[in-house]
Amino acid sequence: MEKTLFSKIIEGEIPAERLHEDEHCIVIKDINPQAPFHVLVIPKEPIASLSDAKENHAALLGHLMWQCGQMAEQAGLKGYRVVINNGRDAGQTVDHLHLHILAGRSLTWPPG
Numbered sequence: 001m002e003k004t005l006f007s008k009i010i011e012g013e014i015p016a017e018r019l020h021e022d023e024h025c026i027v028i029k030d031i032n033p034q035a036p037f038h039v040l041v042i043p044k045e046p047i048a049s050l051s052d053a054k055e056n057h058a059a060l061l062g063h064l065m066w067q068c069g070q071m072a073e074q075a076g077l078k079g080y081r082v083v084i085n086n087g088r089d090a091g092q093t094v095d096h097l098h099l100h101i102l103a104g105r106s107l108t109w110p111p112g
């Protein structure tokens, strides 16, 4: 199977600004930020999308969500949004599950 873009970043083949790494995930700055604070929480296991996650991924999914809270606390964010784009119709462009954390500007609801 061909490596995903994010697997190449995880393995250091493609550079990225890394804010955190542990045995399960990395956190990097988004290359095309949609808010003053925009980072991606990416599991090391290349699950293609949330739809592809299985029951045995439940602990990993929990870890990723928990990590979002940790990153927000570390950055001193008061309000922030966590987004998963699932599938092309929802705007997913990289087929390796990732959680966006967006903050630093007013975030409208409903999202576009």
Ligand code: 5GP
Residues within 6 Å of the ligand: 005, 014, 016, 017, 028, 029, 030, 031, 032, 033, 040, 084, 085, 091, 092, 093, 094, 095
């Ligand atoms: P998606 O649209 O799949 O939910 O999000 C993919 C995100 O990855 C986009 O926000 C895009 O800007 C970001 N991205 C794409 N290529 C790169 C890259 O090479 N480096 C980094 N740091 N972010 C990337």
